[in-house]
Amino acid sequence: MNHKRALKQNWILSCPEHNISLPVEIPSTVFESLLDASIIEDPFYGDNEKSLSWVYESQWNYSSELVLEKEDLDADELILRFHGLDTLAAVNLNGKILGQVDNMHRCWEFNLLKETKDTLVPGTNTLEIEFRSSTAAGRAETRRYGRNLREFPFFMKSPTLRGASYIRKALYSFGWDWGPQLPDTGIWREVEIERIQGVKLINLQSCQTHSYTDAHKGHYPDHPIEKTELRVRCESENPSGLECHISLDGPGFNEKKILKDNEVLFEINNPSLWWTWDLGEAVLYELKAEYYKGEQVVDQIVQKIGLRDLKLIRDKDRWGETFYFSLNGVPLFARGSNWIPVDSFIPRGKKAGLYEKRIQDALDANMNMLRVWGGGIYEENLFYDLCDEKGLLVWQDFMFACMPTPKHPAFYDSVIGEASDNIRRLRHHSCLALWVGNNEIEGGWKSLFYWLRFPRYKKSYLYLFEDLLSSLVQELDSGREYWPSSPSSGGSFKNPESENSGDSHFWSVWHGGKPFSAYREHYSRFMSEFGFESFPGMKTISSFAKESDWSFHSNIMENHQKNVAGNKKILKYMKKRFSIPASFEDQVTLSQITQAEAMEYGVDHWRRNRQDYRCMGALYWQINDCWPVASWSSVDYYGRWKALHYFAKRFNSPIYCNASESDSSVEIWGVNDRRQSEELTLEWSLCDVSGKVLRQGKKDCIFHPADSALLEQIDLENGDERQGILFYSLWREDKPFYRGMKLLKAPVKYHFNDPGLSWKSEEKGGSITVTVKAEAPAVYVHWRSDIDGNGSDNYFSLMKDEEYSVEIKLWNKAEKELFLKTLIFNSLYDIQPRDSV
Numbered sequence: 001m002n003h004k005r006a007l008k009q010n011w012i013l014s015c016p017e018h019n020i021s022l023p024v025e026i027p028s029t030v031f032e033s034l035l036d037a038s039i040i041e042d043p044f045y046g047d048n049e050k051s052l053s054w055v056y057e058s059q060w061n062y063s064s065e066l067v068l069e070k071e072d073l074d075a076d077e078l079i080l081r082f083h084g085l086d087t088l089a090a091v092n093l094n095g096k097i098l099g100q101v102d103n104m105h106r107c108w109e110f111n112l113l114k115e116t117k118d119t120l121v122p123g124t125n126t127l128e129i130e131f132r133s134s135t136a137a138g139r140a141e142t143r144r145y146g147r148n149l150r151e152f153p154f155f156m157k158s159p160t161l162r163g164a165s166y167i168r169k170a171l172y173s174f175g176w177d178w179g180p181q182l183p184d185t186g187i188w189r190e191v192e193i194e195r196i197q198g199v200k201l202i203n204l205q206s207c208q209t210h211s212y213t214d215a216h217k218g219h220y221p222d223h224p225i226e227k228t229e230l231r232v233r234c235e236s237e238n239p240s241g242l243e244c245h246i247s248l249d250g251p252g253f254n255e256k257k258i259l260k261d262n263e264v265l266f267e268i269n270n271p272s273l274w275w276t277w278d279l280g281e282a283v284l285y286e287l288k289a290e291y292y293k294g295e296q297v298v299d300q301i302v303q304k305i306g307l308r309d310l311k312l313i314r315d316k317d318r319w320g321e322t323f324y325f326s327l328n329g330v331p332l333f334a335r336g337s338n339w340i341p342v343d344s345f346i347p348r349g350k351k352a353g354l355y356e357k358r359i360q361d362a363l364d365a366n367m368n369m370l371r372v373w374g375g376g377i378y379e380e381n382l383f384y385d386l387c388d389e390k391g392l393l394v395w396q397d398f399m400f401a402c403m404p405t406p407k408h409p410a411f412y413d414s415v416i417g418e419a420s421d422n423i424r425r426l427r428h429h430s431c432l433a434l435w436v437g438n439n440e441i442e443g444g445w446k447s448l449f450y451w452l453r454f455p456r457y458k459k460s461y462l463y464l465f466e467d468l469l470s471s472l473v474q475e476l477d478s479g480r481e482y483w484p485s486s487p488s489s490g491g492s493f494k495n496p497e498s499e500n501s502g503d504s505h506f507w508s509v510w511h512g513g514k515p516f517s518a519y520r521e522h523y524s525r526f527m528s529e530f531g532f533e534s535f536p537g538m539k540t541i542s543s544f545a546k547e548s549d550w551s552f553h554s555n556i557m558e559n560h561q562k563n564v565a566g567n568k569k570i571l572k573y574m575k576k577r578f579s580i581p582a583s584f585e586d587q588v589t590l591s592q593i594t595q596a597e598a599m600e601y602g603v604d605h606w607r608r609n610r611q612d613y614r615c616m617g618a619l620y621w622q623i624n625d626c627w628p629v630a631s632w633s634s635v636d637y638y639g640r641w642k643a644l645h646y647f648a649k650r651f652n653s654p655i656y657c658n659a660s661e662s663d664s665s666v667e668i669w670g671v672n673d674r675r676q677s678e679e680l681t682l683e684w685s686l687c688d689v690s691g692k693v694l695r696q697g698k699k700d701c702i703f704h705p706a707d708s709a710l711l712e713q714i715d716l717e718n719g720d721e722r723q724g725i726l727f728y729s730l731w732r733e734d735k736p737f738y739r740g741m742k743l744l745k746a747p748v749k750y751h752f753n754d755p756g757l758s759w760k761s762e763e764k765g766g767s768i769t770v771t772v773k774a775e776a777p778a779v780y781v782h783w784r785s786d787i788d789g790n791g792s793d794n795y796f797s798l799m800k801d802e803e804y805s806v807e808i809k810l811w812n813k814a815e816k817e818l819f820l821k822t823l824i825f826n827s828l829y830d831i832q833p834r835d836s837v
């Protein structure tokens with residue numbers, strides 16, 4: 001029987017140069033272990049990052065005793081498997097070299113009975129992995145190939161260490177415009193040893209075809225698909241001719257078949273489909289392949305798979321070409337954000353539960369898609385398992401971003417290995433929507449700098465991203481689409497940033513300095529990136545900066561801002577919308593409100609445009625951080641939600657309404673991303689700052705499925721109305737269902753009345769419900785406390801005399817008393833200087 005065991009314990013990490021030797025567990029990395037052993041100070045504190053280059057400039061060795069039994073040595077094969085080595089290393093066994101590794105994104109395997117048979121001994125063997133510095137290697141490669149492959153011309157400062165493009169290692173770790181320069185080293189994923197006897201099951205590849213019911217035509221029935229055919233191919237080595245059984249088990253279905261000609265076919269009538277959480281249930285079936293020797297299972301692969309028909313629809317239309325996903329026949333608007341690695345030190349983040357937490361955050365903010373961005377990693381299995389289970393789609397970049405790639409043959413070979421490993425690892429996941437060649441490299445070729453500096457790299461771009469990766473996806477995962485770059489219109493450098501076809505990144509707001517209103521002038525078929533920065537909350541700032549550093553331009557705050565002049569930009573935008581309060585804490589809050597307003601402005605516009613599929617996705621940049629920093633994230637490194645995350649929860653609601661104002665009118669739009677139609681009542685009232693109602697209305701509306709529509713157009717009279725506060729809400733059978741607020745002018749133009757906020761709290765089923773009341777219109781009401789918790793809402797607005805309840809779940813229930821003691825509610829009135837208008 002085949003047998004696997006993890007090599008987790010009894011490793012020693014050492015660095016002779018610095019006289020360090022530490023016992024460690026695997027997976028782990030050098031930075032993580034040095035921190036655990038208190039050999040270095042927290043790299044995230046102050047500017048400690050700057051004094052740690054010795055760590056990544058040094059060589060590091062991991063060694064362990066590998067105990068082999070007689071059965072291991074008598075096996076047909078004995079595989080030593082590293083699921084991830086970061087990055088450049090020699091792997092030695094009993095002093096003999098097994099091989100050199102040079103790609104963090106690969107799974108490395110060594111057949112010990114082949115390569116080292118003579119040196120293996122029963123009992124204790126010595127395994128040693130000697131890592132060399134990735135940064136030194138990056139510099140050496142740059143010299144060797146004579147090209148510094150970077151994003152910007154040389155007079156512009158790059159946040160990324162030199163040579164990164166040559167090394168197949170997570171790019172962000174060399175530094176990014178939101179990430180520190182802390183390239184880690186180590187055994188970052190599991191190591192195992194597998195004994196193989198007789199047969200070897202290697203991988204499964206399944207492919208689905210679906211037949212739709214007639215009822216499907218023209219609307220979206222509950223069960224659109226009447227039959228799914230699932231063809232499973234099995235890759236194995238079976239010299240002993242044993243029987244392989246493939247079984248599929250799911251709701252109302254359980255069949256087991258014998259593998260013939262390496263293939264079986266299941267026909268599932270009335271399948272229970274896999275849906276994103278907002279369209280239905282994410283049903284998973286269990287697919288199992290088992291080799292039997294008599295009654296005994298000798299090898300096995302188990303996968304959870306969903307039955308679903310997911311297509312990328314690119315139809316010609318009046319604007320150009322559509323770009324959207326259709327899930328089981330339903331056109332899906334992708335609501336979500338871009339995802340970066342959870343930590344600068346990835347295994348540490350995984351151990352801290354950051355995958356579970358951040359994915360829950362994405363779901364809490366009503367997202368149905370995450371984009372795994374190309375400057376990080378092909379994520380952990382856990383990430384995709386969670387997305388499968390929860391019904392969250394994944395847009396998957398290959399790991400290339402923002403800089404030209406090398407063009408020597410060994411680099412291509414490395415990419416082929418990496419891409420094949422990851423396609424084969426991930427292709428059974430239902431959540432996986434699309435493979436994408438790279439982040440922003442096709443767009444990079446728009447710049448003169450690329451053309452002048454790297455003319456000979458253009459052909460290699462086309463080879464890598466429009467030939468090699470595309471044919472690998474075609475060969476290894478034929479049911480899934482490949483898209484050459486993000487953004488792109490389909491490739492060949494043809495207008496990658498077109499508004500009329502493909503996906504787009506829109507950075508005129510923020511990088512381009514344009515006002516938020518520029519979002520409304522920009523159309524896109526699928527907005528896969530746009531973003532706006534803010535500071536993390538005070539508790540997070542206190543984790544890296546002393547009180548004396550609490551100002552936008554102190555050295556420490558500037559070190560925790562990696563986008564050139566980013567803090568200046570935050571302030572500049574804030575000044576356009578608000579008066580700047582004196583207290584740093586209020587400034588930080590205001591930076592978050594500015595960010596939230598910006599993202600809401602964009603998303604509302606693109607969601608209004610789902611009509612006729614004009615725009616079918618809005619993924620903002622970025623949901624998470626890998627360290628505590630001022631950035632575009634909506635959730636900070638410690639998991640604290642910024643104002644934007646609460647706004648996102650609202651502007652990503654599957655059914656909602658939003659308001660679009662101009663000088664003389666305001667439109668209220670309804671959006672329904674679900675597949676059922678809804679009858680809802682819209683109520684709105686336009687007030688002045690005292691709460692006096694200037695105008696109001698009420699209307700029953702039908703929200704057609706998968707559509708957006710103008711619900712109400714209000715023409716504004718001159719005077720107060722044009723500077724009103726518009727409150728709007730949706731009601732389902734007399735119950736409030738959605739509420740929103742729009743200031744018709746920039747907030748700085750309002751002289752708010754004191755809303756005299758009062759609140760009372762009550763404990764209910766393990767969480768705390770706080771009811772807050774306003775005596776005058778209260779804009780962006782926000783609660784905070786010394787104790788952390790996630791609220792059902794925050795940064796919401798209240799009408800005069802309105803009462804509203806939020807439920808708050810504390811991270812640690814035991815801290816309830818201190819939470820309540822330090823709980824405070826404020827609104828914009830409290831954080832705007834009084835004499836500002």
Ligand code: BMA
Pocket residue numbers: 176177178375401402439440505529621
């Ligand atoms: C995007 C990303 C990242 C970057 C972000 C903010 O275009 O692809 O490379 O961090 O912009 O500048």
